Amino acid sequence: MSQRHAVVVGAGIGGLTAAVALHCRGWQVTVCERAPEPPVTGAGIGLAPNALRALDAVGVDAARAAGGHVPATMGARRSDGRWLTRTATADMAARYGVAPLAVPRTALTTALAGALPPRALRYGAAVTAVDGDAGRAVVRTAGGPDLSADLVVAADGIHSPLRRAHFPDHPGLHYLGETAWRTIVDAPELRVAAMSETWGRGERFGLTPLSDGRLYLYATAPAPAGTRSADPRAELRRRFGTWHDPIPALLDRIDRLDPADVLQNDLYDLAAPLPRLHHGRIAWLGDAAHAMAPNLGQGGCQAIEDAVVLAHLLPVGAVDGADPVPAALAAYTAARLARTDAVRVRARRVGRLGALRNPLAAAARDLAVRAAPARLALRGMDDLFDGFRLPG
Structure with a gap:
């Protein structure tokens, strides 16, 4: 009996997780990445409990691979620093069995590639x-x-050429009206212990302690697609320099970076769900399958879920008798399409709340968030954080 062969297109987190999961199932795997070498810079990624459980199912310990530092609290604030909502990560661990973890993307991809x-x-x-x-x-x-392959995993990103080629009638991407900046800084003396997102009028600033002790920073602002400033560091200072501590001190750290280390990307999601997540012997996952706004921190998490579920549904690597791959891909669509599209729609709605620019609307939003009991807010994440299940 020969070994089944999968070609994975794209060496991002979703593609590499799929490759690892398929390798664990006994498949021969080839990962094709168009970039000439692994990235040396990048941002962070939040791994919610659902993603951590999925990684654990294929033997990947993210904390061991990238460090185990976990923030004490997480929540949302106003630009003057007042907390709108705050949850202890210990409470999340008690509810979901594991606390969320944020890691440098390069550390996770290196661990998966290894x-x-x-x-x-x-x-x-x-x-x-x-x-x-x-x-x-x-x-x-x-x-x-x-x-030649028994299976092709299309993990070729948000602008997926394979998606465009095989679903030519799909409307493609939808611009969310915002641009985002991301970077990582080292500021141990600031002793930032909380993962937080601060809301202004249409602008947001997030800071996340990473598993290795550094800080992942991101910011968003309304802008026409393609808008770029000459110096992203100066643009961030102009927009967020008067916001609450420790944001000004973190902007000082950003000023010391090379401008190339501050990534800027316009935000898109998929305009509509794909009709299915497979075509022939191709299966789509992650941003290629269901690009979503980053507002729930679930883009990478859902890609990891996709990868693990896909591998679980496929046969073990040895070819024996009838070909079960087409039926397995149909089962993959059945297992993942509705869940991922629901998360995509929810992320877009949450983003609209965070991006409110009208002062009265923003004030009403802040009042409503402050009035909601923390336990209800946490319970509202159950379908995300406790929703990962292997079919069958």
Whole structure:
């Protein structure tokens, strides 16, 4: 009996998790990444309890791989520093069995890549087309040989060329009207112990203690798509320099960074759900399948869930008798499409609340958030944080 072969297109968190999960199931895996080398800079990613449980199901201990520092509290604040809502992470751990963890993206991707066999991961291998309709898929790469596979995992990101090629009638991406900046700073003397997002009038500033002791910072503001300033550090200072402590001190740290270390991306989500998450022998996951606003911190988490569920539904690696892959991909769509689209829609709605610019509307929002009991707010996350289940 020969070993089944999967080609994963994209070496982001979702793609690498899928590769690790399939490798654990006995598949031969090839990961094709168009970038010439692994990223050396990047932002952080929050791993909610659902993502941590999914990673644990394939033997990945994120805390051991990237450090185990966990913030004491998390919540939302006003620009003057007043807390609107706050929850102890110990309460979250008690409710969901594990506390959320935020890690540097590069640390997580390095750990996932390290769990793969040698030479499974190919950088500088841009996939140009996939024919996934026949008995086996054919993957074409720029300047390289064609690859034959039983399965292709399309983890090729928010602008997914494979999504556009195989769902040409889909409306594609929807611009959310905001741009975002992200970076990581080292500021141990500030002793930031809380994961928080501060809301102004249309603008937001988030700070998250990472598992290695550094701080992941992000900010959003309304802007036409494609708007860029000459110096992102000066733009952040202009917008957020008068906000509550420790934001001004953190902006001082950003001023010391190379401008290239401050990432800026316009925010998009998928305009509508895909009709299905598979086509022929191709399965889509993560941003390629259901790009969503970052407001719930679930984009990467849902990609991890996708990867683990997909691998769980597929047969073990040895080819034996009838081909069960097409039925497994149909089961993957059935298991994941409704959940991921519900999260996409919810993330967009939450983002609209955070981006309110009218003073009266923003004040009413803040009053409503402050009035909600913390236990009810936590209970409202049950479907997200406690919603990961392996089918069957």
